[in-house]
Amino acid sequence: MGQITLKQITKNFGDVQVIPPLDLQINDGEFVVFVGPSGCGKSTLLRLIAGLEDTTSGEIDIDGRNATEVPPAKRGLAMVFQSYALYPHMTVRKNIAFPLRMAGLDKDAQNAKVESAAEVLNLTDYLDRRPGQLSGGQRQRVAIGRAIVREPDAFLFDEPLSNLDAALRVNMRLEISELHQTLKTTMIYVTHDQVEAMTMADKIVVLQAGVIEQVGTPLELYHTPKNKFVAGFIGSPKMNFLHGSFSAGYSAESIGVRPEHITVSKTEGTWKGVVGVSEHLGSDTFLYVDIEGQKTAITVRSSGEVGVRHGDTVFLTPDPEKIHRFDNQGLRIA
Amino acid sequence: MATQHSRSAARFMMAPAVILLLGWMLVPLSMTLVFSFKKYLPLRGGDLGWIGFDNYVRFVSSSAFWPSVQTTLIIVGGVLVITIIFGILLSILLDQPMWGQGIVRILVIAPFFVMPTVSALVWKNMLMDPVNGLFAHLWKAFGAQPVEWLSDASLFSIILIVSWQWLPFATLILLTAIQSLDSEQLEAAEMDGAPPLARFGFIILPHLARAITIVILIQTIFLLAIFAEIFVTTSGAFGTRTLTYLIYQRVLESQNVGLGSAGGVYAIILANIIAIFLMRIVGKNLDA
Ligand SMILES: Nc1ncnc2c1ncn2[C@@H]1O[C@H](COP(=O)(O)OP(=O)(O)OP(=O)(O)O)[C@@H](O)[C@H]1O
Ligand SMILES: [Mg+2]
Numbered sequence: 001m002g003q004i005t006l007k008q009i010t011k012n013f014g015d016v017q018v019i020p021p022l023d024l025q026i027n028d029g030e031f032v033v034f035v036g037p038s039g040c041g042k043s044t045l046l047r048l049i050a051g052l053e054d055t056t057s058g059e060i061d062i063d064g065r066n067a068t069e070v071p072p073a074k075r076g077l078a079m080v081f082q083s084y085a086l087y088p089h090m091t092v093r094k095n096i097a098f099p100l101r102m103a104g105l106d107k108d109a110q111n112a113k114v115e116s117a118a119e120v121l122n123l124t125d126y127l128d129r130r131p132g133q134l135s136g137g138q139r140q141r142v143a144i145g146r147a148i149v150r151e152p153d154a155f156l157f158d159e160p161l162s163n164l165d166a167a168l169r170v171n172m173r174l175e176i177s178e179l180h181q182t183l184k185t186t187m188i189y190v191t192h193d194q195v196e197a198m199t200m201a202d203k204i205v206v207l208q209a210g211v212i213e214q215v216g217t218p219l220e221l222y223h224t225p226k227n228k229f230v231a232g233f234i235g236s237p238k239m240n241f242l243h244g245s246f247s248a249g250y251s252a253e254s255i256g257v258r259p260e261h262i263t264v265s266k267t268e269g270t271w272k273g274v275v276g277v278s279e280h281l282g283s284d285t286f287l288y289v290d291i292e293g294q295k296t297a298i299t300v301r302s303s304g305e306v307g308v309r310h311g312d313t314v315f316l317t318p319d320p321e322k323i324h325r326f327d328n329q330g331l332r333i334a
Numbered sequence: 335m336a337t338q339h340s341r342s343a344a345r346f347m348m349a350p351a352v353i354l355l356l357g358w359m360l361v362p363l364s365m366t367l368v369f370s371f372k373k374y375l376p377l378r379g380g381d382l383g384w385i386g387f388d389n390y391v392r393f394v395s396s397s398a399f400w401p402s403v404q405t406t407l408i409i410v411g412g413v414l415v416i417t418i419i420f421g422i423l424l425s426i427l428l429d430q431p432m433w434g435q436g437i438v439r440i441l442v443i444a445p446f447f448v449m450p451t452v453s454a455l456v457w458k459n460m461l462m463d464p465v466n467g468l469f470a471h472l473w474k475a476f477g478a479q480p481v482e483w484l485s486d487a488s489l490f491s492i493i494l495i496v497s498w499q500w501l502p503f504a505t506l507i508l509l510t511a512i513q514s515l516d517s518e519q520l521e522a523a524e525m526d527g528a529p530p531l532a533r534f535g536f537i538i539l540p541h542l543a544r545a546i547t548i549v550i551l552i553q554t555i556f557l558l559a560i561f562a563e564i565f566v567t568t569s570g571a572f573g574t575r576t577l578t579y580l581i582y583q584r585v586l587e588s589q590n591v592g593l594g595s596a597g598g599v600y601a602i603i604l605a606n607i608i609a610i611f612l613m614r615i616v617g618k619n620l621d622a
Pocket of ligand 1 (some may be wrong): 013020037038039040041042043044045192200
């Protein structure tokens, strides 16, 4: 079981309120991702759940039990830290066995569990090495191994992949997702990378300055963002926002169009503009088009073989079905 | 990236310093070696010629030799144990966030800046004096008979004085080591269910191992040579005659330079054996 409920929790550091009153429900077996810009309080929220920080007010329930005052070790949660936090003077085996040893398990039971975890994580050949003799990805797996053997009710990850290179990150992303499929344990995962959030999550929690902007499935957030912040944060490249005369026709303060919902033509279209930079990724081309009356360039995502160059005049047509309208509060008009 | 040229230029420019340093060390060292093979009694006939290894044999066979080695080892060992145990405790304490941290840290370092002679005198006259000392008053306040520290518990008293001087050094080095410990490791251990004592034993202590060996190495080298503390407190009486003190007595009190020099050579050999031994340990620790 791994059901976690946050009720009106707040956190102050001195006079600064980092988390204003916040409610959140995390269901058993869910893969929840906290995403948001740097400094928005993701790590703080995770550490509150872990018990490494004390809440200023509010209540944390784990499996229906009030756990606000329960010390971290007794909450039944396991955490994987951004720096891995492996014990440098212990071998991989001892690192993974550490929580079992602290729980007073006998040596044989420890070894059996360590070995089965090592098998799952492809660490069998490295059990007698020290963390210093492992690569970044292997260290990451050891940290996960140390979390798995405890058979916790929920796993907490704090940006576990941010120290890895791009290729390895994709691999580990898949491995963690697979692990979730196998274990079916609740996982809470903190990242500032919206691609990780979109690809891994059952449920995404978008945070800004300690406030939950929206909670929903990846596709909900993509298709029906609640406000301009979520609309701009989710999706890559970012959504384009247009104001003034552009949005007047839609009876909205501003409108938003995703780069993939704009078609480019050399002959006709709604908006006329000049192509600035174009980025060729092979599969896609990102065009940055300056249109009259709009300060920032419009990003357009088109197919790989679009035949336009820097300085060409083009016409852009947004898909009318996919235009998001926002009122003067920045909220999306349904 | 030093080129051949810049390397020889560097050697050339370092030469004066190296020559000065070598001279500084080599001249007394070779004089000691020369004297150790001579019968040299400044007030009783002066240089009486070469006598081979006589001085060496006499120094070792003297009844004062082995007790002095033993005293030296007890003092060095005692001070090491006290400074390291209390150094670890103090550094953990100082690492906690608290009010006035900066001032407290400076106060803790303060004893290190007091000259050994001065601190030994302060201890002798203000704290340990059986009539006027602070400890005597304290004992009397509880109705107990004041302890004659420097005669009844002479070795312990000297260990106490020297530990007080070296505690700041140990604390400082251990504190910087503790501060370099990744706090996430402690948090991970906490989540893994390790209670405070286990966190200390499994995480903090292994992390400090290297700093501890360095403290042991450096302190041992300096502690083998302590002199002022003994000179101003007991003058080597009551079983506090260390090897260094014995050499001093041979040369200045018995006016036997040759015999003292032989003792000096023994001391050099002893210090080097310990240094090599400790270097090995540190080297092993630095590799890991
Ligand atoms: N111990 C602390 N004392 C004071 N302020 C803190 C402390 N820890 C965090 N903060 C503040 O709380 C806010 C949220 O920090 P937090 O570490 O949760 O951000 P984050 O979302 O994890 O950012 P990042 O993506 O950069 O890791 C920040 O403004 C930070 O300055
Ligand atoms: Mg963070």
